[in-house]
Amino acid sequence: MNYMPESPESSAVSEVPQLRVAYQGVPGAYSELAAKRVYPSCEPVPCEQFETTFEAVDKGLVDRAVLPVENSLGGSIHRNYDLLLRHKLYIVGEVKVVIRHCLLANHSVKFEDLKRVLSHPQALAQCENTLARLGLDRGVADDTAGSAQYIAKYQLKDTGALASASAAKIYGLNILVEDIQDNCYNITRFMILARKPIAPLTGRPFKTSIVFALDEGPGALVKALGVFSLRQINITKIESRPNRDIKSGSLESFNYLFYLDFEASMADNVTQNAIKDLEEFTSLLRVFGSYPSADSMT
The missing domain is CATH 3.40.190.10 (Periplasmic binding protein-like II)
Structure with missing residues (x-):
């Protein structure tokens, strides 16, 4: 596990002038709207693909990236989960946007x-x-x-x-x-990425995102999730993805990575103890970030 905040910010969603913020698409994309929602005075930087958006942050061409991770109707954006693991970036915030096609x-x-x-x-x-x-x-x-x-x-x-x-x-x-979508409850959640994590806080709603792979054994996933339920930590999202780094396998089983979002700050001792206990069941564990929860959907 590696989570060492180096550039504290009071909030990822506070306005910082002149930030360059990358998004996938062209002007008018919902990702651009999300970027302007978080940073109204930013310079939006369009990128052709999700991959180039991640790379723009990696290479220091931009300060932040805003990328969709899930939609209330269409589900998870799996490509961005895979890219999140591949790149050494951190989630520093989130924003939810009502999509009106x-x-x-x-x-x-x-x-x-x-x-x-x-x-x-x-x-x-x-x-x-x-x-x-x-x-x-x-x-x-x-x-x-x-x-x-x-x-x-x-x-x-x-x-x-x-x-x-x-x-x-x-x-x-x-x-x-207007509003041609099948369901009016059409909301996309976007993650905000940066090269350094923000310092987690207590006393306000925070969310933490992690990924882990489990050691083999009966009931391993139940034991892993139990470290949160025993401490009354609410898991808001769990997503499984194939573990592509596996060198061998069998027809009897598949190997997965598990992505988790839960409502707690890494600044809390309870959260730190939960992560320490989780490490006992995992072969890989990475904290993507601990960041303020989205306060509203507009």
Whole structure:
């Protein structure tokens, strides 16, 4: 386990002027909206892929990155869990954003002209039933705002895009339908990454994120999770991912990494003792960060 805060901050979500904050996508992406929600005076830096967003922080090209980790309708963004393990970055905060998809088209295009709609796979999945009812075919784009940029650039007459109202404004598109998602409870949680962790605090809601791999043995996962339940520490998220560093295996079993979020600060002795006990059952344990919980969803 390695968690040594070197650059204390009172809060990851406090405003720090002139920060460069990377996000995946193009201007108008929901990740850019999340970045501006956390750091209103930041310079948003668009990146083509999730990987290049992580690398931008790694190489010191930006100060922070804001990346989606889960959506209330579509579930976890597995790619970012894998990249989090690969890179030596820390989670220093989180923000939750209500996602409100709009059906966008060029100004000369009417709804009855549309034959298909472009967007990111997650956005298409979040609007699947509505799009099926409307009889629209679906096409995949790298991100939501990118689909808006594409139909505007090529002035497509039979194709719309699923993206934000901000993207409509940026790329000069018309909003044909607002709130087109299948369920109004459509919220994405974003993590804020930095090269150094923040100093955990007590006396305010904090969350801690870790990853671990278990030693073999019956009931190993139950014993691991028991270190938290015995101390009344609430686990808010558990995600299993294949352990790709395993050199051998069998048809009888699979090896997994377990990602956990729990409501506690690493500044608390109770939390530190829980982590020490957890180490007894694990072959790998890493603390990604201890950071302020998201206070609101707007």
